[in-house]
Amino acid sequence: xxxxxxxxxxxxxxxxxxxxxxxxxxxxxxxxxxxxxxxxxxxxxxxxxxxxxxxxxxxxxxxxxxxxxxxxxxxxxxxxxxxxxxxxxxxxxxxxxxxxxxxxxxxxxxxxxxxxxxxxxxxxxxxxxxxxxxxxxxxxxxxxxxxxxxxxxxxxxxxxxxxxxxxxxxxxxxxxxxxxxxxxxxxxxxxxxxxxxxxxxxxxxxxxxxxxxxxxxxxxxxxxxxxxxxxxxxxxxxxxxxxxxxxxxxxxxxxxxxxxxxxxxxxxxxxx
Amino acid sequence: xxxxxxxxxxxxxxxxxxxxxxxxxxxxxxxxxxxxxxxxxxxxxxxxxxxxxxxxxxxxxxxxxxxxxxxxxxxxxxxxxxxxxxxxxxxxxxxxxxxxxxxxxxxxxxxxxxxxxxxxxxxxxxxxxxxxxxxxxxxxxxxxxxxxxxxxxxxxxxxxxxxxxxxxxxxxxxxxxxxxxxxxxxxxxxxxxxxxxxxxxxxxxxxxxxxxxxxxxxxxxxxxxxxxxxxxxxxxxxxxxxxxxxxxxxxxxxxxxxxxxxxxxxxxxxxxxxxxxxxxxxxxxxxxxxxxxxxxxxxxxxxxxxxxxxxxxxxxxxxxxxxxxxxxxxxxxxxxxxxxxxxxxxxxxxxx
Numbered sequence: 001x002x003x004x005x006x007x008x009x010x011x012x013x014x015x016x017x018x019x020x021x022x023x024x025x026x027x028x029x030x031x032x033x034x035x036x037x038x039x040x041x042x043x044x045x046x047x048x049x050x051x052x053x054x055x056x057x058x059x060x061x062x063x064x065x066x067x068x069x070x071x072x073x074x075x076x077x078x079x080x081x082x083x084x085x086x087x088x089x090x091x092x093x094x095x096x097x098x099x100x101x102x103x104x105x106x107x108x109x110x111x112x113x114x115x116x117x118x119x120x121x122x123x124x125x126x127x128x129x130x131x132x133x134x135x136x137x138x139x140x141x142x143x144x145x146x147x148x149x150x151x152x153x154x155x156x157x158x159x160x161x162x163x164x165x166x167x168x169x170x171x172x173x174x175x176x177x178x179x180x181x182x183x184x185x186x187x188x189x190x191x192x193x194x195x196x197x198x199x200x201x202x203x204x205x206x207x208x209x210x211x212x213x214x215x216x217x218x219x220x221x222x223x224x225x226x227x228x229x230x231x232x233x234x235x236x237x238x239x240x241x242x243x244x245x246x247x248x249x250x251x252x253x254x255x256x257x258x259x260x261x262x263x264x265x266x267x268x269x270x271x272x
Numbered sequence: 273x274x275x276x277x278x279x280x281x282x283x284x285x286x287x288x289x290x291x292x293x294x295x296x297x298x299x300x301x302x303x304x305x306x307x308x309x310x311x312x313x314x315x316x317x318x319x320x321x322x323x324x325x326x327x328x329x330x331x332x333x334x335x336x337x338x339x340x341x342x343x344x345x346x347x348x349x350x351x352x353x354x355x356x357x358x359x360x361x362x363x364x365x366x367x368x369x370x371x372x373x374x375x376x377x378x379x380x381x382x383x384x385x386x387x388x389x390x391x392x393x394x395x396x397x398x399x400x401x402x403x404x405x406x407x408x409x410x411x412x413x414x415x416x417x418x419x420x421x422x423x424x425x426x427x428x429x430x431x432x433x434x435x436x437x438x439x440x441x442x443x444x445x446x447x448x449x450x451x452x453x454x455x456x457x458x459x460x461x462x463x464x465x466x467x468x469x470x471x472x473x474x475x476x477x478x479x480x481x482x483x484x485x486x487x488x489x490x491x492x493x494x495x496x497x498x499x500x501x502x503x504x505x506x507x508x509x510x511x512x513x514x515x516x517x518x519x520x521x522x523x524x525x526x527x528x529x530x531x532x533x534x535x536x537x538x539x540x541x542x543x544x545x546x547x548x549x550x551x552x553x554x555x556x557x558x559x560x561x562x563x564x565x566x567x568x569x570x571x572x573x574x575x576x577x578x579x580x581x582x583x584x585x586x587x588x589x590x591x592x593x594x595x596x597x598x599x600x601x602x603x604x605x606x607x608x609x610x611x612x613x614x615x616x617x618x619x620x621x622x623x624x
Contacts (some may be wrong), residue, residue: 050616051620055620055624056623118499222486223444223619223622234615236348237346237347239616240348242351
């Protein structure tokens with residue numbers, strides 16, 4: 001009870017801001033999605049029947065899953081490397097992870113168009129090496145979206161994974177190697193299982209973020225890479241159908257809540 | 273325990289009151305700004321510079337009314353402003369379909385036709401929309417790569433993959449694209465509306481595999497031609513003219529044999545805080561000398577008939593001859609009624 005009381009003091013200002021800034025507008029979005037006082041599920045029904053929605057939903061899932069998996073792979077390797085560095089060196093290397101993390105996503109997207117474009121750095125280099133034989137289409141397609149999203153999401157993997165790697169007691173490693181385990185064995189039986197909480201935290205946050213990406217598919221993707229938030233943008237600005245836009249927003253929120261809820265339930269079970 | 277709950281509730285209430293009161297405190301600002309200013313929402317970049325030089329500077333010089341410029345006309349923001357009764361914009365620079373859907377939704381103030389010289393206009397104003405200029409969309413190619421007879425000049429040829437093989441572009445929206453398909457399929461320009469959507473999609477199926485890019489940003493229609501990523505492109509006369517002049521590479525040409533002509537409107541937002549100034553602005557923008565000066569910079573076709581002879585000869589050569597029945601003028605009212613449904617189908621069709 002005492003814990004709860006203390007927690008409520010610290011959480012109250014954040015809660016007030018959260019209620020004013022997100023909960024109230026969210027309620028209004030819900031209200032719009034059911035067409036206000038009419039309380040009609042018409043928008044939801046027409047979305048569920050819409051082929052455009054189905055296709056965009058599957059694109060969203062494919063992109064979210066693959067970019068989460070890619071950023072987990074890359075982020076885990078980085079975190080593993082960082083965890084093995086002496087503290088001073090780690091602090092410096094962390095800045096290298098943080099720099100792109102602090103850079104605006106818009107700036108990063110434009111930087112990628114310079115690197116990935118048809119006459120960009122990569123293709124000019126390929127061109128020079130192969131004498132005009134080789135070129136890769138890296139922009140305005142799925143590849144571009146995945147590169148952009150993985151770049152954005154990787155730091156969000158590095159931090160929680162690094163935290164759980166650093167929390168492993170070095171004595172465990174020592175005892176494993178005294179017992180004769182080789183590095184690979186130590187990784188599979190000690191490091192990986194003990195970093196699972198970090199992996200799950202990272203995956204959940206990265207996947208939730210990936211679900212609602214907007215600017216990266218809009219700038220680096222083609223028409224086939226439109227995600228749910230791009231569909232919301234279409235209904236808001238082009239079709240001016242705010243009921244449908246709100247309903248898609250609510251569905252997206254529902255998907256996020258399912259992911260967060262699953263992780264929360266798992267953590268509770270693990271804590272018991 | 274209880275103490276904390278009441279405390280937080282009070283804070284919530286205070287926060288709520290603040291949030292509710294904020295617009296009321298903010299609002300008088302715009303009321304103060306009345307009388308001697310107005311807000312004009314228009315497009316950014318070179319377009320904005322042309323409009324400032326052509327219309328806004330002489331308008332302010334004559335009337336003393338300061339014009340605040342906001343970039344990017346967005347109908348969703350008009351909807352939000354009109355819905356909440358918190359209108360900040362006065363004049364809205366609306367492309368055809370956007371203007372027509374705004375009219376359908378009742379977002380614009382009715383025009384006073386007596387202030388306009390309707391006889392001088394190539395296209396009549398509607399109840400709320402004043403035509404500002406027309407733009408011409410059509411087929412472009414790089415003349416260094418394709419000589420006479422090696423490139424399409426009409427939409428029928430643009431869809432003819434046997435005679436003119438190569439990659440093409442289209443916009444990522446059904447308007448313009450469906451019209452082009454129907455013209456290509458042999459529909460006379462006069463019979464294009466109401467659009468036969470089935471027939472248009474059937475015709476588009478023939479060419480889909482050769483459409484390398486469904487372009488969302490207009491500059492791309494030229495950029496893709498320049499880099500050789502496509503062979504022929506659907507683009508705009510004004511774009512070819514302005515970028516062609518600056519180009520050091522390539523020799524982009526535009527066909528005036530057949531064009532799709534769209535309207536750009538000026539409209540006054542319903543409940544505009546400076547409605548009177550806004551109406552004066554519309555009247556001013558239609559004066560032949562202002563139309564001529566602005567279109568000279570923008571590269572589009574003036575709506576004022578008497579402005580045409582005031583243009584330089586070079587500018588006149590960049591205008592389509594709309595009396596030629598091969599050209600089509602887009603029907604914005606049809607799109608206002610059908611945009612959502614057809615767009616959804618178009619987006620699905622592109623995805624498949």
